[in-house]
Structures are given as structure tokens and as C-alpha cells.
Ligand SMILES: Nc1nc2c(ncn2[C@@H]2O[C@H](COP(=O)(O)OP(=O)(O)OP(=O)(O)O)[C@@H](O)[C@H]2O)c(=O)[nH]1
């Protein structure tokens with residue numbers, strides 16, 4: 001949800017349809033609702049409803065299509081254009097949607113994305129975001145919401161969507177425990193689990209802290225670009241091993257729906273041993289993934 | 296799963312003044328873990344001058360796995376485990392030292408000693424290692440059946 005031009009279709013195309021940011025300039029306004037579904041972690045299917053944000057449509061959703069649009073909602077993602085000059089109108093529609101959610105799907109999780117942050121000067125981003133966040137939280141009561149600042153031009157988009165997806169995964173605790181165990185057994189610095197199609201981060205285990213808090217999203221971004229280049233030259237990306245004098249990074253398919261990244265910095269541990277460990281872990285993670293489908 | 300540090304500690308326990316290297320590697324010849332004496336002087340001076348300290352062990356793993364598979368492919372009858380008296384170790388008496396190779400689970404182990412090493416001692420140490428790793432490595436192995 002969100003006003004026309006706020007960037008909903010752009011983010012959907014980047015995360016789920018392999019667009020690069022530049023391509024989104026060609027997108028036209030969405031007419032009515034565009035439905036799509038994405039298979040995620042085995043049998044978990046994400047039904048995405050991209051609701052065109054022009055006022056006529058918004059009025060419709062809130063009035064005549066109210067039950068249809070707002071029933072059985074698991075997550076509502078509301079996108080705000082940070083540069084929008086019609087703050088009051090945005091708020092009006094936002095609150096109408098909240099009201100409809102409260103009536104029809106009161107357990108839905110709500111995420112607000114303050115989008116197009118790249119248009120704001122770097123120094124002001126945090127400040128503006130905090131301001132909006134406080135305002136939105138207050139206006140959303142009694143519902144609890146989560147806010148993110150995002151832009152299609154950097155990794156923040158991946159960060160926000162990873163958190164959204166994370167909140168939807170059943171038995172995510174079990175997945176996390178397994179990842180922790182895996183990390184300590186193979187004596188890795190860090191292990192990260194990515195969803196295969198989107199390369200969104202599902203979970204991670206970190207034994208050795210790293211200074212860059214945006215590293216996962218950057219990697220998602222890079223690998224996704226790399227996958228695209230691979231497919232342009234008609235090959236499939238399967239795995240890679242990157243090594244320098246400080247560390248070795250392994251990125252490999254783990255299950256039919258996930259990739260794993262393992263970071264090792266101990267030079268005495270041989271690559272082949274890590275590769276064997278990833279191989280052995282496959283079976284276990286496939287089992288968890290199968291269980292995730294019976295929810 | 297493999298715990299590389301622990302495996303290396305275990306391998307380290309069989310080292311002595313005359314046995315200078317112990318290694319665990321896959322049947323394809325990739326080194327998985329190794330232990331070696333500080334003043335390692337196996338082989339030619341070229342090996343010692345290499346910057347990566349695991350390089351000599353990687354070479355030994357590659358060569359040993361090759362030797363093992365040549366025997367296994369050409370004398371498969373002698374390797375069949377249901378015989379009372381099957382082949383489970385290979386000794387190589389080299390110009391500069393002695394090597395013993397054996398299998399544990401789906402992986403291979405090799406010990407390298409200098410010319411003073413007694414073959415019987417190598418064999419005893421190898422038997423102990425194989426027994427230990429056979430138990431702990433039964434699920435680890437080649438990619439085909441995981
Ligand atoms: N600068 C900047 N531009 C963006 C960003 N995200 C999207 N845009 C641009 O915003 C324009 C509109 O994006 P859309 O995704 O079509 O907007 P929408 O929300 O789907 O609009 P409706 O379908 O009409 O509801 C496109 O030209 C995008 O390139 C962003 O993070 N930063």
C-alpha cells in the first residue's frame with residue numbers, strides 16, 4: 001500500500017523479479033491490484049498484492065472493496081515517499097487502511113517503509129527518519145508497527161525486506177539454532193543463510209563481530225547482480241569461494257530454497273574441510289525446510 | 296561434521312621425532328586437516344621454502360590419494376572388506392622417508408616418517424587413528440551419497 005509513485009512496484013520488481021534499480025524508471029502506474037506469488041522456503045508461498053496507489057483506487061479499497069482487500073492479511077507494507085508534499089493526505093489514507101486492517105485482519109503485522117531516502121541529504125536521513133517513525137508509531141496506536149528507511153539505490157531495501165520475510169518464516173528459531181551449531185562446529189567467523197531466489201537474508205550466526213552492519217545486504221546485492229550476469233551468459237550460478245590473506249568466503253547452494261555463506265578466517269582450516277561440512281549440513285537443513293511446509 | 300581443530304589435535308598426537316606429518320584427506324586428494332612437526336624436513340628443499348605451510352601436506356595428500364586409488368581401481372579384489380584378509384594399508388618406502396596410507400570411513404589418512412622410522416610403529420599408530428576415525432567419520436565422505 002501507499003500513494004501512487006511512492007515506489008511499491010519498483011521494490012517488488014527489484015526484490016522478486018530481478019530488476020536493477022535503473023529499470024524501475026520505466027514502470028508505469030499500477031492499475032488496480034497486481035497479484036503475484038513467490039515460492040519461498042519450500043512450500044511457503046508469499047502472495048503479494050501490489051495495490052496501485054492512485055486516489056481513485058485508494059478510495060475503492062477503503063470503501064467498496066474493503067473486505068476483499070483487507071481480509072486474511074498477514075502483513076501490510078505501507079510505503080511512504082519521503083519527499084511527498086501531501087503529508088496529511090498520506091496520513092489520512094494510511095489511517096484508513098489501518099482501520100480496515102483492525103476490522104478485518106487484526107493480527108496482521110504492519111511495516112512502514114520511509115522510502116526514497118536517497119533523495120534526502122545523508123546527514124539528515126537519520127533525523128528525518130526518526131521524526132517520521134515517532135509520528136507514525138503514535139498515529140498507528142493501538143497497532144504496533146515497524147519502520148524502516150529504504151531506497152532502491154542501496155542495501156537498505158534488502159535490509160527491510162529481510163526483516164519482513166523473517167517475520168513470516170515458521171519455526172525460524174529452529175533454523176537459527178541449527179545455524180548457530182553449524183557455525184561453531186565448523187569454527188566459522190560467520191554463517192549467513194540467504195533465500196535462493198531473492199537473496200534476502202533469512203538468518204545468520206556471528207561468532208566474530210564485524211564493523212560493517214550493512215554487509216549482508218551489500219552481499220545480497222552483489223550476488224544478485226552476479227547471478228544476473230551469469231544468466232546473461234547462459235550459465236547458472238552455483239557456488240563460489242573467495243579468498244584473500246584475511247579470510248575465505250564460501251557461498252554455496254544449501255537446500256533447494258537457500259544459499260549459505262560461510263566466512264572462515266583461520267588459515268589452518270582447509271577449504272575442503274569446510275566444503276565437506278557444508279555438504280553434510282545440507283541434509284539437516286533440508287529436513288527443517290520440509291518441516292516448515294507443514295505449518 | 297568435521298571439527299578441523301580437533302582433528303588436527305588428534306593427528307598431532309601421533310607425531311614423534313621420527314614421524315613428522317599426519318594428514319586426513321578425501322579420496323579425491325583434497326587435504327582436510329593435518330599436523331606436522333615444527334622443524335619439518337620432509338622431501339626436497341623446495342617444499343620447505345614454500346610460503347603456505349600446508350603446501351607440503353597438500354602435495355602428500357594429492358600423491359597419496361592417487362596411489363591409493365590406482366591400487367583400489369586395479370586390485371579391487373584385494374580391497375573387498377568381506378574377505379578375511381583384505382588390503383587396508385599401503386606402505387611406500389621412499390628415498391627420503393616412509394609413508395603409510397589407510398582408509399577411515401570414506402576418507403584417507405597418511406603418516407609420513409623419516410628413514411629411521413620403523414614400519415611396525417607406523418602401522419600401530421595408523422591402526423589407532425583408523426579405529427578412532429572410523430567411528431567418528433562414518434557419515435562424512437564423498438558428495439555422492441549425502
Ligand atoms: N529516487 C528514488 N526513486 C525511486 C525509488 N523507488 C522508486 N523510485 C522511482 O519512483 C517512480 C515510481 O515508482 P513505482 O514503483 O512505479 O511507484 P508505485 O508506488 O508502484 O506507484 P503506483 O503503481 O501508481 O501506486 C519510478 O520512477 C521509480 O524509479 C527510490 O528509492 N529512490
Ligand SMILES: [Mg+2]
Nearest residue numbers: 008009029030
Ligand atoms: Mg505500482
